[in-house]
Amino acid sequence: MITLDFVYVLAGLTFALFALLGLYDRSNPKRFGNAAFWGLLAVSMLLGDTLGDFGNGLLVLALVAIAGTGQIGRAPGGDVPADLQAERAAKHGPFLLLVALIIPAVALAGTFLFKWVPGLADPKQATLISLAIGVLIALAVGMARLKPPPLLPLQQGRRLLDAVGWAAILPQMLASLGAVFALAGVGEVVGDLIGTTIPEGSLFGATLAFGLGMALFTMVMGNAFAAFPVMLAAVGMPLLIKQYDGDPAVVAAIGMLAGFCGTLMTPMAANFNLVPAALLELKNPYGVIRAQVGTALPLLAVNILFIYLFAF
Amino acid sequence: MLVLIGILIIIAGFMLRFNPLLVIMVSALATGLAAGLDVAAIVAAFGKAFNDTRYVSIIWIVLPVIGLLEAYGLQQHARTLIGRMKGATLGRLLTGYLLLRQALSAVGLTSVAGHPQTVRPLVAPMAEAAAEAKNEALSDDQREEVKAFSAATDNIGLFFGEDIFLAIGSILLMKGVLEGYGYQIEPLHFSLWAIPTAIAAFVIHAFRLRRLEQRMKKQGASA
Numbered sequence A: 001m002i003t004l005d006f007v008y009v010l011a012g013l014t015f016a017l018f019a020l021l022g023l024y025d026r027s028n029p030k031r032f033g034n035a036a037f038w039g040l041l042a043v044s045m046l047l048g049d050t051l052g053d054f055g056n057g058l059l060v061l062a063l064v065a066i067a068g069t070g071q072i073g074r075a076p077g078g079d080v081p082a083d084l085q086a087e088r089a090a091k092h093g094p095f096l097l098l099v100a101l102i103i104p105a106v107a108l109a110g111t112f113l114f115k116w117v118p119g120l121a122d123p124k125q126a127t128l129i130s131l132a133i134g135v136l137i138a139l140a141v142g143m144a145r146l147k148p149p150p151l152l153p154l155q156q157g158r159r160l161l162d163a164v165g166w167a168a169i170l171p172q173m174l175a176s177l178g179a180v181f182a183l184a185g186v187g188e189v190v191g192d193l194i195g196t197t198i199p200e201g202s203l204f205g206a207t208l209a210f211g212l213g214m215a216l217f218t219m220v221m222g223n224a225f226a227a228f229p230v231m232l233a234a235v236g237m238p239l240l241i242k243q244y245d246g247d248p249a250v251v252a253a254i255g256m257l258a259g260f261c262g263t264l265m266t267p268m269a270a271n272f273n274l275v276p277a278a279l280l281e282l283k284n285p286y287g288v289i290r291a292q293v294g295t296a297l298p299l300l301a302v303n304i305l306f307i308y309l310f311a312f
Numbered sequence B: 001m002l003v004l005i006g007i008l009i010i011i012a013g014f015m016l017r018f019n020p021l022l023v024i025m026v027s028a029l030a031t032g033l034a035a036g037l038d039v040a041a042i043v044a045a046f047g048k049a050f051n052d053t054r055y056v057s058i059i060w061i062v063l064p065v066i067g068l069l070e071a072y073g074l075q076q077h078a079r080t081l082i083g084r085m086k087g088a089t090l091g092r093l094l095t096g097y098l099l100l101r102q103a104l105s106a107v108g109l110t111s112v113a114g115h116p117q118t119v120r121p122l123v124a125p126m127a128e129a130a131a132e133a134k135n136e137a138l139s140d141d142q143r144e145e146v147k148a149f150s151a152a153t154d155n156i157g158l159f160f161g162e163d164i165f166l167a168i169g170s171i172l173l174m175k176g177v178l179e180g181y182g183y184q185i186e187p188l189h190f191s192l193w194a195i196p197t198a199i200a201a202f203v204i205h206a207f208r209l210r211r212l213e214q215r216m217k218k219q220g221a222s223a
Helices: A002-021 A031-070 A082-116 A123-146 A152-184 A185-195 A203-221 A222-243 A248-263 A270-279 A287-310 B001-017 B021-034 B039-052 B055-072 B073-083 B090-106 B115-134 B140-162 B169-178 B189-193 B197-222
Strands: none
Touching: A002 A031, A002 A123, A002 A152, A002 B055, A002 B169, A031 A203, A031 B197, A082 A123, A082 B055, A082 B073, A082 B115, A082 B140, A123 A152, A123 B055, A152 A222, A152 B001, A152 B021, A152 B039, A152 B055, A185 A203, A185 A222, A185 B001, A203 A222, A203 A248, A203 A287, A203 B001, A222 A248, A222 B090, A222 B169, A248 A287, A248 B189, A248 B197, A270 A287, A270 B115, A270 B140, A270 B189, A287 B140, A287 B197, B001 B021, B001 B073, B021 B039, B039 B055, B039 B115, B039 B189, B055 B073, B055 B115, B073 B115, B090 B115, B090 B140, B090 B197, B115 B140, B115 B197, B169 B189
16 A cells, blocks of 8 residues: 655655755755755655654754755756747647646546545545655656656756755744644643733624634744634633634634634745745745735634624 | 743744744744753654654655756746637636635645646746736736735635535544534534635635736836
């Protein structure tokens, strides 16, 4: 049976090859830093389960030391010239689109296949496993028809990853920080603080505090999942559900979505907000957040109103 | 109260633009120490969480395919395609993608689209081409904004579609937490109550996309 380990091995090998190719890229003044960074990430993917908790912690410290001292950079240029791209696009255009769509199509088909036919792959990880298989199929099909120099996909992939830089592991780092916050009981303290700000006897005040608290605490943690149990314990359960007899399904479901509005407005949700800015090579790292605030704020107001209208 | 120091470090560190990885590590150490943990225990806790969340970083395996396709002109082709469609305006294109992303997420297919696999190679160049079709002299700032809205549209479609799906993590979390308080609630109830917000998100964001389209035209005309 295929499990997530298959994807980790694939990712580990990809990062290892990125590191190796980076090491030989003399046009990058920081090639040793890049090679060490992606190399360590390869070790984490391939051997993470055998390193032990403390060993993994040391690996993270090394990653942080490399990035924190500015040892990661990118080689200038390396783009395929625009006129050559246009010429190739005229020739291969429809085929390229087809290959690009192989990845989502296989992810889609595999998700259903692995759920309907048990035993092939871990059904809980069906989409991620299918995505990885889709990548392999797309690569094989593309290589067979386009016949590029054998290392071209890896070299171009490495160039894209170097453009993203250390931000590539920011989401994973923030998720880990969340675990330390949970261990230290940060959530309970914040929940108590918000609980004390609510005016006595005001249903709308309590609803407002719950919705705003979900959004704000999500912005701090970067994740509505971390905010939900805390805000429910501090405000949702004692006031909205118990005291005012609100429908728990409405309070929970729409409260969670109020939290999602917070996710749109915080750099802590790096994989949604900062990584795309790097990937699209925006000048402003907060450009995506800026585009989202105008949707997030009115939607947050709507969510608070929905709880008030539908739950009571 | 002292454990909140980690949050202050994060906010200050991000605002002062220190390297975020460094800020996160310092915040984790400070929070752990404030809670009475020793340094080795904090490092181990962080390492365990890092190893448990590796799946977050596996998305980068798509980059060799994207790199290959882009070297052969995928972005150009996406642009040409939009150029040929007469009715494909910026607003309609991104609104269509928003609806598609919400619909796919609502049936649980959250990972079939995303920033590396669809936004960078397809949606962003298409959006740029659609904006250019109406305004040849698109400024760099306008180009930035079109790209940023392409990414924003992907996020909004994902967030306000996925909670309609029964088996998504957030619904299981809600069910689990409420069970802890003695409330037995079917996942379907959470799903249904995500629909009004999904509709509101679509209406608000589609309206903003129309405004974006008009803004791109107007600024071009006055420049």
